[in-house]
Amino acid sequence: MNPQLLALLTAAAWGIGGYYEKKGLHLGGLSPQMGITIRTAVALVVLGFVSFPQWKTVPQAGPKALLMMVIGGGIVAGSVGMLCYYAAIKGAPLNMVMPIAFTSPFFGVLMGIIVGGEPLTWKTAIGALLTLAGIITLTI
Numbered sequence: 001m002n003p004q005l006l007a008l009l010t011a012a013a014w015g016i017g018g019y020y021e022k023k024g025l026h027l028g029g030l031s032p033q034m035g036i037t038i039r040t041a042v043a044l045v046v047l048g049f050v051s052f053p054q055w056k057t058v059p060q061a062g063p064k065a066l067l068m069m070v071i072g073g074g075i076v077a078g079s080v081g082m083l084c085y086y087a088a089i090k091g092a093p094l095n096m097v098m099p100i101a102f103t104s105p106f107f108g109v110l111m112g113i114i115v116g117g118e119p120l121t122w123k124t125a126i127g128a129l130l131t132l133a134g135i136i137t138l139t140i
Helices: 003-028 032-050 052-061 063-091 094-101 104-114 122-139
Strands: none
Touching: 003 032, 003 063, 003 094, 032 052, 032 063, 052 063, 063 094, 094 122, 104 122
16 A cells, blocks of 8 residues: 555544544543553554464564564553653643644654664755644644
């Protein structure tokens, strides 16, 4: 499938999901920690089923790759990021939280350049600045 279409579907899923997550937290009087636990449990079941044919590739990945996945996906994004996100959507309007929470492209660009050695092009710099300008416009 086209990567740009997949990215658009990702954004739509996260935006729509954020709405339902916020409603669920408030309707149920749930803590952000419980909300993320429910989300993660459901995702584990669905993703475990969908990824079943690829399970055999995990041992082949090697310890360094698995450590990167655990640190980046499990701890930083999956735990710290999601706990902060859930606390934010529980305590503030979604139209303020979502734009700030999804400045992730800006941080991804910075990590790619600073840590990953990716080139800083004019296109990348302008896109990052436009992302920040859009977030500032939406949240002020």
